[in-house]
Amino acid sequence: MNSNSFTTRRGERWQEVWRDRSDDRADWNGYEALFADEGSYQQFVEDLVSLISSRLNISDEDVVLDLGCGTGRVAQALARRASLVKALDYSETVIRIAQERYAAPNVEYGQLDLNDVSSIPVSATKACAIGSFLYLDSAEVAYSVIDRLNGAGIDVAVLDIADATKTDSRRRAYDRSEYTHLAIDPAEMLERFPTAEIGRDEIPNYVNGSIRFNFYLAAKATRTTRN
Numbered sequence: 001m002n003s004n005s006f007t008t009r010r011g012e013r014w015q016e017v018w019r020d021r022s023d024d025r026a027d028w029n030g031y032e033a034l035f036a037d038e039g040s041y042q043q044f045v046e047d048l049v050s051l052i053s054s055r056l057n058i059s060d061e062d063v064v065l066d067l068g069c070g071t072g073r074v075a076q077a078l079a080r081r082a083s084l085v086k087a088l089d090y091s092e093t094v095i096r097i098a099q100e101r102y103a104a105p106n107v108e109y110g111q112l113d114l115n116d117v118s119s120i121p122v123s124a125t126k127a128c129a130i131g132s133f134l135y136l137d138s139a140e141v142a143y144s145v146i147d148r149l150n151g152a153g154i155d156v157a158v159l160d161i162a163d164a165t166k167t168d169s170r171r172r173a174y175d176r177s178e179y180t181h182l183a184i185d186p187a188e189m190l191e192r193f194p195t196a197e198i199g200r201d202e203i204p205n206y207v208n209g210s211i212r213f214n215f216y217l218a219a220k221a222t223r224t225t226r227n
Helices: 010-020 038-056 073-078 092-101 139-151 186-192 220-226
Strands: 063-067 084-089 107-111 126-130 155-163 197-199 212-217
Touching (some): 038 155, 038 212, 063 073, 073 084, 073 107, 073 126, 084 092, 139 155, 186 197, 186 212
Parallel strands (some): 063 084, 084 107
Antiparallel strands (some): 197 212
């Protein structure tokens, strides 16, 4: 059986994982095995925000969607650069933590399952998704998310996508067959979105850099301006 096919959807399986996590563990947003301490993880967050801001050219006039925002560390940091951040996640646990720990006057937190593509808001100028495509049900759902955003004139950055052409042999405490991540072939993404760009190893000292990649797609109007 294909590892991406389950009786229960991948997104539903992972929601069970997030519901079971304590507040402090959830606040690591799934990266707890990769950093020695919280300071190192927070530096990683700041590096992510700098990369997203540069790639999407975020300014104080932008409304940014943070799709799969986790506990809001990135959303809060992005809010220092943007006019408004709409931060969305399917986990009640992480949204509650975000509101308690990472509130900001120009951050709006809300609950949303990215697998429900038609429910994704498009009242924004830029959108980012960090690690959240790992939990989508299929590559077609991932492409539909990008189509919806880009079709609405939104510049898109999707970071930390599992590369289907690479092998990750590591096992973690939650690993069971039904808890696999969605992996996508970057060449397939470029075939689907010919004007997109793929980025690799863009964050210093990131352990997953060799098996993950980043995806960037400018809205049509933005591409015309840049050209």
